[in-house]
Amino acid sequence: MFSLQQVIYFKTTIEKGSINKASKELFVSQPALTKQLTRLEQDLGTCLLIRKSTGVEPTEAGIYFYQRACIILEEIKQIMKEMGRFSFYSSLRIGTLPSLANDYLPSLMDRFINKPKNTEEINILIRDTTQELITLLEDRALEIAFVQDYDGHPIFKSLPLFQEQYFAILPTSHPLGQKQNLSFAEVIQEKMILHKEPCDIRTSFQKHCYHLGIKPNIILELNFNESLLPFVAEGYGISLIPEMSAKNIQDTKILVKKIDHQPFYRKISVVFSEQLESVVFRLLTGQHPIKHG
Amino acid sequence: MFSLQQVIYFKTTIEKGSINKASKELFVSQPALTKQLTRLEQDLGTCLLIRKSTGVEPTEAGIYFYQRACIILEEIKQIMKEMGRFSFYSSLRIGTLPSLANDYLPSLMDRFINKPKNTEEINILIRDTTQELITLLEDRALEIAFVQDYDGHPIFKSLPLFQEQYFAILPTSHPLGQKQNLSFAEVIQEKMILHKEPCDIRTSFQKHCYHLGIKPNIILELNFNESLLPFVAEGYGISLIPEMSAKNIQDTKILVKKIDHQPFYRKISVVFSEQLESVVFRLLTGQHPIKHG
DNA sequence: AGAAGTATATAACCAAAAGTTATATCGAAA
């Protein structure tokens, strides 16, 4: 009997029109995918794909199987979701980045917890980097993680939540303080203060700079337990923080400026193991699925 | 993601009401089944089965999943069948027992081959025992086998075709020749001639005797390349042959007698690999599925 | 109550399946 995994592999391959591309999407190597597709064809006793040097296209049998497979997979997805209401996860461990822990996450939690029958015990764990949170998920020390700039994982599901821009923070005395808004180009010509690796802001900042072909001028690198703010306030240089965190800055020695042109932003996603899809759904919408029977 | 196999395992377990019983039906060990069921529960994030010392019963979630699973599995079965019309099996290797090779199988073949578009090349292979045929299936030297007294296999599908009685053959001079019909009890008190192991007739004959608590009196054991008939004709003893073969006996020195009470019979089945279900369907019904598109 | 009989769970181990990297092959386009 063929496996569901093979069917998913096949579906993706058809949709991408290429074993190569599909293997990337599926987070497996191209030979692994080739092998599974061959096995599926053997199991069904038919040829499903015509292999060309430009990619693959389905045979008549392939088209037929694809159509049926899509329906089945859709049904299964549905069942998985439905099963969520019987979930035995009575306590939830949620991980988050520090910047989301103050406002965003608590507001979600409120809606979630106040619903009747949601008697789950919820533990919130804060970690400085996306990487750390993913590792905790992998170790099953977490069920759900709120992370940034996430680009997929072989075993977890994810849902993009929102984007937000980074803001520049500078000392009040700084010449750029005169301007209403700044551009990214202006910002990176200044002396920058950033945290050392691993650091999500730093990673995406460097990616952004590389993309624009500019080399930033980092003059100070802090450990994660040190706050950027005092160094900026003291005039060592300028730095970047997410909009959310920017809103909370009270320090009168620091100016917060929006970056207008070539905006530099982060994407927030929620990542979770497959069987928790329905719990995440509830968390995000505040809806409680009806229990039947 | 859970696998289809796990779903099949779960379905069987529910239907049998016992992991133990289901494991026998599925041809796997009880711990293997236990493990897969546990994994399925983990994958779905729910408890599906209540384990008792009398067996298992489904939880609310289990009942729900069972219902959905049945539908999905039915659909998949359907798809497998449908895929058969694209099958790349253009030549078929069919194995059979000698007793079926003369009349029964050729009559099937005629109907099959004469259908238009059935241009398959068909090879018939004759082997003396069911065991040999199953081994050839396992080695993929055959696609389909016609066997007797078959009781399931972990990887092949099968379909019972018909039953037929064994007849007694005796020398014309034999005292029992007077009677119209014989009983099994009468037969086994006589001196018996049988083929040596492995031999399907012998195996089921001994099982039947054991079941009735009688010990047969075997006075002569032949190799498979030797025919029973001359020995019976010469009066060494009596023997048993299937009805089909009995009908073909011309020898005037041999009498064929039906066994009336405690009838002793064999079950003929066709065994085949999963993806050939639709071909077997065609073979047995003479119908040719319509090709679409 | 104690013993026997079922049923499921766990442990240790083994074989088969699925994954990986490195490399070959093949056709299309430059």
Next chain:
DNA sequence: TTTCGATATAACTTTTGGTTATATACTTCT
């Protein structure tokens, strides 16, 4: 032709599913 993008194959490793042996727990029978 050469290069590039795509699939196939080979050799190897890891993971999964399977096996036997054994433990544990609940009925049932004497």
